Amino acid sequence: MQSMTSHFMGLAALLVALIGCAGNEGPERRVVNGRVTFEGKPVDDGNVRFRPIKGTPGQNCGGPIREGQYTTKASGGVTVGTHRVEILAYHLKAPPGVDIDSLDPDEIIRQAYIPLRYNVQSELEYTVESGRGPVTKNFDLE
Secondary structure, three states: OHHHHHHHHHHHHHHHHHHHHHOOOOOOEEOEEEEEEEOOEEOOEEEEEEEEOOOOOOOOEEEEEEOOEEEOOHHHOEEOEEEEEEEEEEEEEOOOOOOHHHOOHHHOEEEEOOOHHHOOOOOEEEEEOOOOOOEEOOEEEO
8 A cells, every 4th residue: 555655656656757848848937917096996808918028038927907917827927037018908898879778898999008118109118027927017007
């Protein structure tokens, strides 16, 4: 019985090691999450995008903003290095005379309201440091 337990523990340790190595392909990544506010109020609906700059490897990574919170889990997170951060936020509207609750999601008008200096002409930069676990980065926009 003791031998069987030792054998099982050895296999379990090997499996954990192999799984850990599988995630090490390509540039190092970290999940980034946090809060997004504009003029002191949580952004209800939007997107945050991290675009690698200054020689940082990898592709754009981002995630949706819902009720003031975001997380970037796609493809394992944001690559370690410096990024230009783009934040888009929308007010949801219905066409005149139509109740927004009666519309399908693709019929709702999304009106952007965050200034260009935070999205397509973003001046925001953030450096993701090497390490383990998620990183919290809040964006309080004015």
